[in-house]
Amino acid sequence: MSSLKQQQDSVSSVAEAVAPESWSKVSCPCCVSSEVEPLVLIQLAENVESNTKQWIMDMISAPNRAGGAHLLVHPGEDASWGRIVVAAPRCTLLRATEDLGLCKADKEGNMNLFSFHDRNNFNNVNDMQKFLTLAERQYIVQHELESMRAVKDQRIPGIPGDKGILKSRQNILQKLQKAGVIQDVFPLRDEKKLNALGKEWYLQKRLWGQPLDSIHAYFGGSIAFYFSFLDFYTWALVPPAVLGFFITFFLPGAPPPDGPKADNSTPGPGSLDADDDHLSVSAHMVQAVFSMIWSTVFMELWKRRRAALSYRWGTLTLTEEFQEPRPGFQGEVGINPVTGRREPLFPDWQRQMRVGLVSLPVVGLFLGLVVLGMMGFYYCESTMASIHKASGSIITATLSYLPSVIHIVYTNILGNAYRTVALKLTEWENHREESAFQNHHTTKVLVFTFFNNFAVLFHIAFFRQDLHLLRKRLSSLLILSQVVNQFTEVVVPYVVDRFYSSSQKGLKEDDPAADHMQAEGSLPPFPGLFLEYIELLVQFGYLSLFSCVYPLTAVLLLINNITEIRGDAYKICRLFRKPFSPPEAGIGVWQAAFEVLAFFSVMSNCWLLFLAPRIKVFTQDAGLNPSTVLIFIIMVEHILIVAKLILAFIIPDEPDWVLIKRQQIEYCTMMALKEQKVKHSDTAELPHA
Structure with missing residues (x-):
């Protein structure tokens, strides 16, 4: 490593910034290479002394x-530069690949x-840029950095x-x-690979399809699985969208699209508008059963599909290793009884007390605010209904949707506030493992999200039994969410990229890599996929639970998600710093959340079928x-x-070829x-021979 040739095109802009002789040395002969790929950047504080920086570099190498961490380090421009560039030697990457439990192609494909131990039986084992994806190499560097411990x-x-x-x-x-x-x-961005991915992804002319393998190679497993799920979900919306469009506009007796009506009718429990009294029982039933x-x-x-992609x-066979304490974990330093290592310890009973005495009451308080907002919605709804009944004008008919709009804005503001509080509460609970932290945080948000988004709809359907109000509420939610999503997915990214990303866009490929690193560090960190999954979960709930009262639900969601795919792709490629992405075998806890909503869809649709006016007339x-x-509906x-259980059992979770x-x-x-x-036992017996 005394000399460093020009990097490959994918890393040339970064490699030219670092002097060849300044990279740390490696002792393993097979790791000596004429090419070093900068992978990760460590940003130091402004007042860090040069001897502190040198100590950090010595520990990393x-x-x-x-x-x-047995990694390669470079001080950047000089010893006083507040950044450290990190790369990885071959053996470190290979050993970490085994520790993570990754599968790779062998000589037979x-x-x-x-x-x-058997590394020579695998393809491209001497070329790390072919053997591992860029996202995998960068995650391994992060993993090794986080594993450093003082001896x-x-x-x-x-x-x-x-x-x-x-x-x-x-x-x-x-x-x-x-x-x-x-x-x-x-992790450092690779502009050439990123530009190529963008042309293949959000700049593509075709309407369907995503370069999932390229996304996985550049951004990693968690992001690739999100876009794979979003793509699969969007494709799956086509059948219910076609059915809903046919029921709404072509089926005789089906309800027309919801809209303001200038009449003096006041819907009561279990009733619909005058047009809805002719609701076709077959259309209602087909939509409910189909959902x-x-x-x-x-x-x-x-x-x-998840199983095929994970293979x-x-x-497909990721290892569940004993997790190290998460960065935010605090406690008294002691001996871990499991590992025998010195690390911070925190009693479980204290954590349980924090959860039971503080977290649960705070969650209950926010759920109470949801109920308070629901009561305010009903009061405003009844007031507007009285005004509309008195005047009967088109203006009051339009204003009758105002309570729904106000309540939707209220629930969104409350949801944003709760997510901030939920994160603070979970951090204060002081969970040791990152997985426990994520599970508790996700559970808090899921409980509130389900209650906040569906409590009013369930109350209208199950207690008030007002299908007219339910349909009007659902249509208001979908139309408003369409407007908000189109604004946030199209307008906001364009404005941000046009007026606030000039520091990154003004750079040229031949500019010093230090400038590229400076511009990259100024980008905001990627906020994660939490809110994106929440949005999809709420969509799925609207569709599976209540779409039989508003068949155009799938149509609106399909239009939204086509824009969502490209908007999310554009944002993650251009508006945020590249995130670390660990290897994943699926979408994790979100899959269970979607399955729970699918189970509740049976009860919801059966009850809505029971409330259908034509069915009531038929039974009378x-x-x-x-x-x-009611007994018959329960049966x-x-x-x-x-x-549903039989259907889930009949359809295997894995294709036969993946199982094999x-x-x-x-x-x-x-x-x-x-x-x-056998080899170890034979070696152990040699001295006795």
């Missing part, structure tokens, strides 16, 4: 047994669990006071971040009392639930372990 008590040079004291087994990166020495760590079947088939087919992307003409009809509900590939991977792994045990 130190071997694992010395508490380091089959995906197999990678083993460092003994010491003081960090240049940091006075307790902030500079580093205890044995203490996480080095977390210590430097808490001390304010390291301000940020982020129940569609939601189940959609989720089962997605599981099969193709090598994440037949001389059936409401109790008998039908249970039959449909059983049918999984079994082959497990078999090859078992045989490799047996072979290693």
Whole structure:
């Protein structure tokens, strides 16, 4: 590594900024290379001394047994430059690939669990840019940085006071971040690959299809699976959209699209407008039954698609390693009884008390605010209905939608406030593992989101039994969300990119890479996919739970999601800093949330079917009392639930070829372990021979 040739086109703009002789050295002969790929940038505080920076670089390049990350580092322009460029040698990347449990293509082209011991049996094992994706290489660097631990008590040079004291087994990166020495760590963008991806992605002329493999290679598993799910969900909206469009405009007796009406009618419980009294029972029933079947088939087919993608992307057999404490975890330093290591410890009973005595009451308080907003909505709705009944004008008919609009704005503001509070509460609960933190945070937000978005709709349907108000409320939600989403997905990104991203756009390819790093560091960090999944979950709830009262639901969602795909792609490529993305085998806890909504769709649609005016008239003409009809609907509900369970059982979660590939991977792994045990036992017996 005494000389460094010009980087490949994908990394040339960054590599030219770093002097060849300034990269740290590697001791492993197979890791010596004429090409070094800068992967991650560490942003230091402005007042960090040069000896502190040198100590950090020494620790990053130190071997694992010395508490380091065994990575390559470069000081940048000079020793006083407030950034450290990090790369990774070959052996570090290969060993981390085995630790993560990634599958890679072997010499025969089959995906197999990678083993460092048998590395020569895999393709492209000597070319890391072909063997691992850019996202995988950058995540491995992050993983190794976060794994650095001090082997003994010491003081960090240049940091006075307790902030500079580093205890044995203490996480080095977390210590430097808490001390304010390291301000940020982020992966470097590859502008040429990013521009090529953009042309293939959000600038493409065709309406359907996404370059999922390219997205996975550049952005990683979590982002690739989100866009794969969004793409699959958008395609799945076509059948219910066609059915809803046909029912609305072509089926005799179907309700027309909702809109203001200048009449003096006042809808009552279980009633619709005058036009809705002619609602076709068959149309209502077809839409309800189709929604129940569609939601189940959609989720089962997605599981099969997820399995196929996880095999193709090598994440079918990810390992569940013992997790290190998350960066925000705090506690008294002690001996972990599981690992025997010194690390911060926090009693579980204290965490449970925080959850039970503080978090749950605060969540309950926000749920109470949802109920308060619902009561205000009903009061305004009744007031506007009285005004409309008195005047009967087109103006009052239009203003009758004002309570719904006001309540939608209220729920959105309340939802934004709650998400901030939920994040603070989860941080205060002090969870040790990142997975526990994410699960508690997601559960809080999901409970509130479900209550905030669907409580009014369920109350209108189940208690007030007012299908007219339910349809008007649902149409208001969908139309307003269309306007807001189109504004945020199209107008806002254009304005931000046009007027507020000039520092990045003004750079040329031949400008110094230090300027590119400076501009990249000025971009805001990617906010994550949490809100994107929430939006899809709410959409799915509207469609699966209540679309039978407003058949155009799927049509509006389909139009929205076509724009959503390109808007999200444009934002993540141009408006934010590139995020780290760990290898993933699916969409995680969100899949369970979608399945829960699919289960509730049976009860919701059966009840709405029971409230259909024509069905009520039919049962009255037949001389059936409401109790008998209700018992019959409950029986039908249970039959449909059983049918959903049977349907989910019939459709396998994995295609047959993926199941066979999984079994082959497990078999090859078992045989490799047996072979290693035999070799180890033979080696152990040699001295006794």
